[in-house]
Amino acid sequence: MNNNIYKLTQLILFLGLAFGAQAQKMHTTKWESGMLDRRTKVGVWEYYGITPSKEMVVVQRYDHTANKLIFYRPGSDVPYSTETSPGQWQRHSVDRPPLFIGGDAALAAYTTQLQYPQLAQERNIQGQVTIGFIIDKQGKASAHRVLRSIGGGCDQEALRVAKTIPDEWIPAQIGGNDVAVEYELTLTFRLAKQ
Missing domain, CATH: 3.30.1150 (Fusion Protein Consisting Of Minor Coat Protein, Glycine Rich Linker, Tola, And A His Tag; Chain: A; Domain 2)
Known part of the structure; x- marks a missing residue:
């Protein structure tokens, strides 16, 4: 009986880890990159833009978990x-x-x-x-x-x-x-x- 409980416990742990790992996944498009947890942005995300010279650059890094701006690319002084x-x-x-x-x-x-x-x-x-x-x-x-x-x-x-x-x-x-x-x-x- 103890062996069956042990196997069941191992199976539950395995399934928890397997599905837990699936809950967070990397999401990348042309304009953004970061982790999603059940469709919610978590952790640090990078956002991209195009300069006047047509170069793709990081324009922002934002921590969605801490709700904090980490970096932004300064633009023109308006x-x-x-x-x-x-x-x-x-x-x-x-x-x-x-x-x-x-x-x-x-x-x-x-x-x-x-x-x-x-x-x-x-x-x-x-x-x-x-x-x-x-x-x-x-x-x-x-x-x-x-x-x-x-x-x-x-x-x-x-x-x-x-x-x-x-x-x-x-x-x-x-x-x-x-x-x-x-x-x-x-x-x-x-x-x-x-």
């Missing part, structure tokens, strides 16, 4: 409208810009969901709509508004899409402190050539 004190805003250069976790490729998963409004198609309206929104010190987005308009329903559609972007932002920093900034997102409406 000033942001920054909250300097409650309700007071001023344009400033920041030490670290607001970052969407996963970089531009992850952000594109949402921004490419634009649906061309019928009125804009009928009137051949094309162009860019810029949406501004606040990314607060906790990385939450709010106060979405249209900054540049083209009409024909495009402004409302761009606003709708911008509001679908999840709160997966890393706040901007100045002097090692998180700061609220207004982020500007430009969405392009272009009709297919016939």
Whole structure:
């Protein structure tokens, strides 16, 4: 009887290890690489982007278990409208810009969901709509508004899409402190050539 219990215990351990090993698996695409545990990102992930010279580079390393940015590739120095004190805003250069976790490729998963409004198609309206929104010190987005308009329903559609972007932002920093900034997102409406 002890031998049967021992064999059963060994089988249970083996199955646990076998299925436990299957729970976490490596996930790699053109734009990201890291471990998944039951479809949830765990551990350190690398996110990739393309430089203006068409070179594929790491743009972010983010620890999804610790919810912490480990590395980001600095881009151009763009000033942001920054909250300097409650309700007071001023344009400033920041030490670290607001970052969407996963970089531009992850952000594109949402921004490419634009649906061309019928009125804009009928009137051949094309162009860019810029949406501004606040990314607060906790990385939450709010106060979405249209900054540049083209009409024909495009402004409302761009606003709708911008509001679908999840709160997966890393706040901007100045002097090692998180700061609220207004982020500007430009969405392009272009009709297919016939």
